[in-house]
Amino acid sequence: MNNRVSRCSMFVTPTNPRFIDKAWTRGGDVYILDIEDSIAPAEKQRCRELIQESIEKANKGGASIYVRINKPFVDADLPYAVWPGVDRIMLPKTQTAAEVQHAHEIISTLEKERGIEPGSIELYPMIESTLGAVNIYEILSALPRKLSSMGGAGGYDMAMNMGIEMFADFDQYAFPVAHVALAAMALDIEATGGVFVPNPSGRVDQADQANRQAAALHEAGIHHAGALHPAFIEPLVSGLSPTPEEIGWAERVKAHFECMTDAGESVDSLEDKIIDRYEYQSALKTLAWGQACAQKDAFKQWAKNRTLNAPTQTQ
């Protein structure tokens, strides 16, 4: 359950001790160990060799660990990326079902060799081009392995591919983002999703932008977001959790609906709002999400305390 909660997943560069050694203190739900765009070509091999020890470093505060590999070096990267403790492999710039199939086969072999439960590592095809967006349904239905989807297809690479301005004040990604999200939803694949929040400044390190983004995602019912800067972690982790008021309302809706169903009613009202099966389903989702967040927070606290109380040499 704990690795289902990724209110904030932050990229860290394993080659930079300043980032990787401190990451666990920042409170993120997920750290993404990057071998891709944040690592210069000459550093790739050194980075690969640091992944296994970086897992231990980054999850000391109870975070889940993802690894982002390079599209041109799938065969070279995966043997350095698939280890116990890795929850998900991110496959950037995915364009075809054959690409996810190829990665799946390598991961399956490595799982077997390294004593990892077969199929337990999720694969996350990142859709960053028009071809990937068009092929999304085939990509997401290609495998027996558990998949996640970004449920969106924005970002820098998509902007380059589409020839659009990335930092605009309107939603220039509307079609590919919605198209990818719908395919994921149609296949019952968890889509992390995204919401357009105008950011013409182009900056990615400002806390007020983080708060705006968190509020918009929360309002839109989206539970996951990525971050490039630690200033985004706290606003996203707290901002994407349900509020006590939302939990309270969901509990009242649940109780009310169950009573009225027992009495044979399908529609009723509570506090001036219509209560029906839709409100009930929505309430159940809120309660489940609230419980998952609480469990994740408790686990992070426990892991952090354990690390702080451990003898110095293991920190």
Next chain:
Amino acid sequence: MPCRRSWLIQSVLPSTQHQDKPSEKADVLVLDLEYSVATRLKSRARQALREQLLNLDAIQQSAFVRIDWSTRWADVRAAMYRGIQGLVLPGPENPEDIADIDTLMSQMERERGLNQGSTQIVLMLESARGFWNAQSLAQASPRVSALGVGRIDLTMDLKPLPQNEFRLSRYLMSRTVVAARMLGKQPLGAFWRPGTRGGVANPTQTQEAAREAQLMGYRGSFCVNPDQVAAINHGFSSE
């Protein structure tokens, strides 16, 4: 093709709510066996259908029946009587299901002396799988006359965006109108805005939602409250 802008959904059974007569006649009355009928009252509702359809036929009110997907076989049998113009199928996902319903409808038409192939199907899309398959669903039976967008904010739990619209709603409306127009089906739907959730839109909100949908290519919408009928008729008028 008759003018079918407003599709007023009403429970087959007398209800304590929404008993006002619309100030304007709905272009289509949709007798509902689904959402507005509690499970324990379904069989009573089915029994009441035949007579209601006859009554509506007598006053020349165009009538459709919305069935409950989970009890579709019993519902289709209960609905296929003189006076029915078509079925509204909520939440379809697989084209094979539509073909099966078509077969049952043909059988009922034969048994009950209705004109062969005359009873239409309106698809009311309500789920991600349904929207993904919109085109093949619409092609699954020649009876399909309209492709509708249900209250997706509720059925798909789509929450508001900062742009004051429901997440994915613009794309889903656009995707559906493309499929409908390409296949020559009537596109049905209104561009509902956040703020009407948990309640039913008032006439002003309804007219705006209808107007915006008209501009997107839609030519009619479902509604639940009688006072929405005039708003929908006006919203979908050409001037």
